[in-house]
Amino acid sequence: MKKNIFYIIVGCIAIALVALFWYSDLLMMPPFMIAVTFVVAVLAIYLIRRKVIDLKEDERDVKITEQAVLRTMQVFWVVFFAFSIGAVMHLLRSPSFPPGIPMGPPPGPSELLSPRMIGFVQLGLLCLMIFLYVGFRIYYAGIYGDWETDEE
Numbered sequence: 001m002k003k004n005i006f007y008i009i010v011g012c013i014a015i016a017l018v019a020l021f022w023y024s025d026l027l028m029m030p031p032f033m034i035a036v037t038f039v040v041a042v043l044a045i046y047l048i049r050r051k052v053i054d055l056k057e058d059e060r061d062v063k064i065t066e067q068a069v070l071r072t073m074q075v076f077w078v079v080f081f082a083f084s085i086g087a088v089m090h091l092l093r094s095p096s097f098p099p100g101i102p103m104g105p106p107p108g109p110s111e112l113l114s115p116r117m118i119g120f121v122q123l124g125l126l127c128l129m130i131f132l133y134v135g136f137r138i139y140y141a142g143i144y145g146d147w148e149t150d151e152e
Contacts, residue, residue: 004134006052010045011130017041018123025116064144068136076129083125087118 017038024034 001051002054003052004137007130007134009048013041014127018127022120060144064140067140068133071136072133080125
């Protein structure tokens with residue numbers, strides 16, 4: 001299996017873990033079950049990594065990895081920061097009540113923008129960063145000719 005396929009599988013496992021964490025949170029499962037699921041996922045990733053065949057570390061691969069990581073971080077921090085600052089601003093917005101109205105419980109935030117869901121969305125964004133990295137690896141591999149066969 002190629003490295004890019006491995007990264008895509010890892011991304012899928014990570015997104016499945018986030019979905020499983022969300023579902024276990026809805027069912028109020030004990031944290032022990034979540035920890036066991038995480039350990040099983042890490043073991044699966046380890047076993048899958050052993051099947052990767054192109055683990056070469058030549059100068060070209062180092063340059064491709066360097067460029068892919070740099071571009072991934074440049075794009076991702078802007079997206080993640082924009083989402084996080086929007087979420088923080090939403091959470092800090094306090095409801096205003098006109099004078100004379102009894103202070104009852106404020107209207108709750110929508111389920112989509114609750115602090116719990118914001119955390120799960122952030123975890124999902126972190127998982128999607130893996131796919132962004134794979135996209136940049138493929139792009140820079142095309143530029144630097146990673147798929148050329150230069151047999152001598």
